[in-house]
Amino acid sequence: MYSFYIANCNDCIGCDAIKNCKYAIFNKEYDKNKYEELKNHIVKELTGLGIHGLMMPVEIAPFAYNESIAQDNFPLSKEEATSQGFRWEDDIQMTKGKETMKPEEINDNIKDVKDSITGEILKCISCERNYKITEQELLFYRKMNLPIPRQCFYCRHQDRIQRRGPYKFWDRKCDNCGKDIKTNYSPDRKEIIYCEKCYQDEVI
Ligand SMILES: [Zn+2]
Ligand SMILES: [Zn+2]
Incomplete structure (x- = not known):
């Protein structure tokens, strides 16, 4: 228990x-x-x-709502979170202004990036948070022929969550054959969505 x-x-x-x-x-x-x-x-x-069997009470959570993955998967506004009894962190820890290399100084082509990049402190182009590139990361970017990210881990993670979409399904129709489907693309999104069959026919 x-x-x-x-x-x-x-x-x-x-x-x-x-x-x-x-x-x-x-x-x-x-x-x-x-x-x-x-x-x-x-x-x-x-x-x-009257609390036996319930989840742990929110009062003892060591992290605020917006510091946890709850905010990734079930995003709430500060007002919504606090009205439900969750804590909210206004001052999320981040280091700024310590960069030793500006975003525009990073070579676009990974082949031109030197090993010394792992010793540099970089600055996120979205939130200005300082971040570093680890040796393993650099090896991976070289292997996959990918450029050095200009955003910090947190902003990249946010982008991924946004592209993945919410843990929620809507009833919609396939934009090709009109069949009823369930999708995590909400009805007001502008992307074209296909049922599995139409998708497979299209990509093969
Ligand atoms: Zn950032
Ligand atoms: Zn279809």
């Missing part, structure tokens, strides 16, 4: 990252009788409060 990342365990309550445990509460093991006694007490108390 209420445990996270536990392996080969059973009869645990409120445990985190433990292995091979039995009758544990808050990562501490008890004998079976003591465990049962404490468990009954905990379940009774939570049931009395």
Whole structure:
């Protein structure tokens, strides 16, 4: 119950990252009788409060709503989030102004980029956040023949989420054959959408 990342365990309550445990509460093991006694007490108390079996309360979340992937997948405005009891972080940590290389100084062609780029501090063209290129990243861009990104990780992640679309489906019709389909492209989006068959016929 209420445990996270536990392996080969059973009869645990409120445990985190433990292995091979039995009758544990808050990562501490008890004998079976003591465990049962404490468990009954905990379940009774939570049931009395009407919260037994519910998700962890938002008040104890260590992160604000807009710092978590909840904001990627179920985006809310500050007002919506706070009215639902979530915290909101106005001052998201970021480093700015420490860049050692300007975006326009980065070579467009990855073949012209020197190894020393991994020692530079870059500046995002969208949010100005400083970011770096790791050695593994540079190897990957070279291998795939891709340019050095001009945006920081956070902005690139945002772009991906936007392109992926929301975790939500709408009923629409295929723009080619008119068949009813479900899609995560909302009806007000301007892209042409096809049913699977029309799509396959088109791309093959
Ligand atoms: Zn950015
Ligand atoms: Zn179709």
